[in-house]
Amino acid sequence: MKKVCIIYTGGTIGMVATDNGFAPAPGYFEGQLQNIRDLGSPHMPSWDFIEFDPLLDSSNMNYRQWNLIAETIEEKYDDYDGFVILHGTDTMAYSAAALSFMLEGLDKPVVFTGSQIPLCELRSDAMDNLVTSLIIAGQGRAREVCLYFGGQLLRGNRAIKASADGLIAFDSPNYPALAKAGIDIEYNGQALMEPADRNAAANGGNFHVVRVRDSRIGVIKIFPGINFGIFEPLFTEDLDAVVLETFGTGNIPDYDRCLIPLMEKAIRSGTIVCVCTQCSQGTVRLGAYETSSTLAKAGAVSGYNMTTEAAIGKLYYLFSLGLDKDQISRAMEEDLRGELG
Ligand code: ASP
Numbered sequence: 001m002k003k004v005c006i007i008y009t010g011g012t013i014g015m016v017a018t019d020n021g022f023a024p025a026p027g028y029f030e031g032q033l034q035n036i037r038d039l040g041s042p043h044m045p046s047w048d049f050i051e052f053d054p055l056l057d058s059s060n061m062n063y064r065q066w067n068l069i070a071e072t073i074e075e076k077y078d079d080y081d082g083f084v085i086l087h088g089t090d091t092m093a094y095s096a097a098a099l100s101f102m103l104e105g106l107d108k109p110v111v112f113t114g115s116q117i118p119l120c121e122l123r124s125d126a127m128d129n130l131v132t133s134l135i136i137a138g139q140g141r142a143r144e145v146c147l148y149f150g151g152q153l154l155r156g157n158r159a160i161k162a163s164a165d166g167l168i169a170f171d172s173p174n175y176p177a178l179a180k181a182g183i184d185i186e187y188n189g190q191a192l193m194e195p196a197d198r199n200a201a202a203n204g205g206n207f208h209v210v211r212v213r214d215s216r217i218g219v220i221k222i223f224p225g226i227n228f229g230i231f232e233p234l235f236t237e238d239l240d241a242v243v244l245e246t247f248g249t250g251n252i253p254d255y256d257r258c259l260i261p262l263m264e265k266a267i268r269s270g271t272i273v274c275v276c277t278q279c280s281q282g283t284v285r286l287g288a289y290e291t292s293s294t295l296a297k298a299g300a301v302s303g304y305n306m307t308t309e310a311a312i313g314k315l316y317y318l319f320s321l322g323l324d325k326d327q328i329s330r331a332m333e334e335d336l337r338g339e340l341g
Contacts (some may be wrong), residue, residue, distance in 0.1 A: 002045035002138035005080040006033075007072055009065060010055035011088030013115040013126045022118060024055035029086075032119055038131045045081065045138030058088025058095070058114075063212045063316055066098045073103065073110065074209045082109035082137030084130070089114045089161055089169055092147060096156030098212065098313030100145035100337045105207040107195075109137045112147040112156060116167055125150065125167045132181050139185070142178050144193040144338070153179035155191070157310040157339040160280065173280040174305040175338070193338055212316040219308060221245040221278065228258040235262055241272040241315045243308055250275045250284035250292040250302065260294045267299040270325050274311050274332055276303035301332045304340045314339065 008014060014029035015022040030049045033039055039047070050072060056065065073083055087095055096112045103110065113133040115126035133148045145156035150168035155175055162171035179187040216239050220231060235242075246252050252259055263273050275295055277284050283305040286296035296302075303311050314336065318328045335341045 002081040002140070003079065004045045004047045004082050004084055004134050004137045005073075005076050006047050006049045006084045006086060006134070007069060008049065008051045008055070008086040009058070009061075009069065009088075010052065011058050011086060011092075011114040012118050013086055013113075013130070014055070015057075015118045016120060024057070026051070026053065026055055029119070033130075036127065036131075038127070039134070044131070045134055047084075047134060048080075050076075056088065058091040061088070061091045061095055063098070063214060066095060066102065066316075067211045069095070070099060070102045070209045070211065074207075077108070077207055080108070081140055082111065084133045084137050085110065085112045086130070087112050087114050089116060089149075093156075093159045093161055093170065093307070093309045094313060096145055096147045096159060097307070097310040097339070098316055100155075100157040100310075100339065101314055101317035102210050102212060103145060103207070104210055106145065107143050107207060109140060109142050110145045110156075111137045111142075111153075112145070113149060116165065116169055128181075132185065136179065136185065141187050142192055144178075146178055148181075151181045152177045153181070153185075153187075155193075155338055157313065157337055158307065160307050160309060162280075171280070174282075174307075210317060210320055212320040215240045215316050215319045217312060217315055218242040219245065219312070222247060222252050224253070226253065228256060228262060232258075232262060235266045235271065237269045239266065239271045240319055241274060242266070243274045243276055243303070243311045243315075244295075244300070245276055245278045245308060246284070246292070246295075248277060248279060249282070249288045250277060250286045250295065251289050252291055252295060254291055254294060260298055263295065263298045263300060272315065272325065272328055272332065273298070273300040274303045274315070275300050276306060276308050276311055281305075299329075301329045303332065306340045310339045 119126035
């Protein structure tokens, strides 16, 4: 029988109603799981349950919890066939993306899931998300960090939370679903990560964890009329990286002649400037228009079709490897875990 480890970090799935709205309740959720008939079925993998303390609304997640999740997987790696991470939906795509980089040489499923409605409430989507994630983790076909929600298995570093209240809350606009769960769970063999990709990602073979350190990363969403001058105080030598969410294929307004000198100065002083697009589909092509060629000349790197979530996770990971600035810039433009291209 396959064995799966459930790591419960918090999120709506296990929350209960309080006077201040839904909140996690320590020690409560595992008991609820014992009552779910499907989870005791002989057709299910066997499972163990680890509860984090404190349980978090995922708005409070940060790099420390990413390290905790990674360390827990590392500690239990040989004991289980797969892992299910129960996580709040709000920042699940960020955590899944970050973990996809941190778990080097991963060769087992790590499936993030959660729900929009708590398990204890009417019409909850928790049951299918949990049961199907456990089955996927036990099956061992998707041996990468992925996210299961609302009938779709997505690559973790391609996912975005696309709906604040829909039950199909996640989307993967630039990469096909790894599997669809209808009557059967149908995997898309061509979309799954190949063993060769996994080995390339391993940096010398076996599974190991890269712990991430705190990094100073900013995200600026460009909008018509943006006044770049107000961002100037942010661009100190302490700023490790900034992700620019630009228009279309990487374009920025050039009317105030302020942004480019600001970027040039930041890049000279060691800040990585990564250009992503506000469009959920398609890719950045620096230099396709005059309004983006200046960014390329200033030394900005292209995020191609990476999500902002993936760019942030990747930056944390690369800063934690102790690489120099040129190595980080190059790696940002390379496909490390199927996150771009
Ligand atoms: N605020 C919750 C969280 O992210 C939302 C959810 O889980 O759906 O923890």
